[in-house]
Amino acid sequence: MSASGIHHVTAIAGPARRNVEFYTKVLGLRLVKKTVNFDDPGTYHLYYGDETGSPGTILTFFPWDHVAKGRVGVGETQETVFRVPEGSIGYWTHRFIDKGVEHEPLVKRFGEPILSFRDPDGMRLAVVGVPGVETEAAWTGSDIPAEHAIRGFHSVNLLLAKAAPTAAILTDVLGFTEVAREGSLIRLKAGDTRNGGIVDLHEVGGFLAGRAGGGSVHHIAFRAADDAEEAAMVEKLAQNHGIRTTEQKDRNYFRSVYFREPGGVLFEIATDIPGFAADEPVAKLGEALKLPGFLEAHRERIEGVLPELV
Template identity: 70%
Template sequence: MTHNGIHHVTAISGPARRNVDFYTRVLGLRLVKKTVNFDDPGTYHLYFGDEAGAPGTIITFFPWEHAAPGRLGVGETQQTSFRIPESAVGFWTQRLIAAGVDHEAPRKAFGETVLAFKDPDDMRLALVAVPGIESEPGYAAGDVPAEAAIRGFHGVSLLLNKTAATGAILTDVFGFAEAGRDGPVTRYRSNAAMGSVVDLHEAGGFLRGRPGAGSVHHVAFRAENDAAQAAMAEKLATAHGMHVTEQKDRNYFRSVYFREPGGVLFEIATDEPGFAVDEPAESLGQALKLPAQYESSRARIEAVLPALG
């Protein structure tokens, strides 16, 4: 297996200020990049992660002020989960209660304790207690202490009509291996430290999902560099019949995209160059960063973007 794992997850949200408040204040993540949607510069693209903005920790959002809610269905991400130390389950249960966050009671899945909850847009999230990660560095933010902090992604759960073809891509292209089954759910795992789990939930005949606020736009998998990304794209085309886009420069990584057989939009994103390419690591997320093609329109763009705080 290779260290591919999940690079980031990108979702759609409602109001930007509410989105920032929840992910920084309630979940204790760091806003590591404040930029715009490269295809729609009148709206933000916000990135949250650990202190360094490391691959495997990043959840990103396209916030639209009046976005209609999405609808859960096949062909989309059912749940996005984060890793926490086992000792932090009590802390997070009490924190969600205190913050009035819609959540379920802790339950067991694949031998792990899972605390499922929803963000203000009803995006389906979970905290998964992982043994032995207490010594990993945690980002202390506000009243979330470092010892209880989120330690990047655990993984994603995809809701699909059929799972075999998607599983073949996970194993053959991304270096995952089947790691267990629980009813209609098959777990695949890589040996990456973070973002190492993809659960495929087979739900034939279920309604298709409808994108909107609270739904995931795409899931991105890691490639160490351009060469690794190109090799994956080639294998997707030749061995799996997938149409892969040309590479797109997203400033902080370079990306190709394809829609996997179940309908979920997948991305392959390079680890390089990272989020410190255009601002110092200690001040990540403080200034609005624009791609070069929009810099001449900065004043107009800043005038239409809503205040975040």
């Protein structure tokens, strides 16, 4: 495989304006694409990431004003974790205090300092201090100094009744290898992938199933370099695990298939191509509402029902 790891994470949110305010102004991410839910075009689909929306940096949301609150449980993503420079954990602690962000005491996980927090909808997030990432490029379009800025995803943490069946999919099909265990956590890593290269499996018993809603993760997308690699992964899922995916869906910026893995989490395989500059230049990413071709004729009506973001 030419590329492994997380492509993007998609979650459910409350009011769109509040979502934009938190992720661009508090976390300092770039709004790289403003489009709509292709299956529900009266709702935004908002994408945040680094300067170009690189795979492994992209967090997306379907925001609904009056969405019911979700419940974290078995078969769901428990936490989505960002990478920051190791020396920046203190900066983020003070920033969360200053901005009134709900957060937990600093702990260590697999030897790394991790600061967990929640967004306004209760979505469970964290920043983890990673040595050496300060040398990587950072988006500097916010008030956060470059030396402290987020550098894409570190990991996702999946809450599962049994970890082994999910691990089998991650290792056999999606390019991960088990690298460590700590208590009830199993860590898998995708080679030397820096952004989004880690999945932690949290095996628990007796928990309720998750309930989708505001603050919950809808699905996790994993990388395929192109259509051919995606097709090979689909074939391996069917032949080795008896799992069938959806047909390929064109999402304009990547092409996707979806399947429910054995632990109940909705997985997607998304191509790295064509990327977020497919319909607007990098310098203008996220500024204009972008619609797929089949919805362009309905632009006026769609714009009339979407809420203002600023």
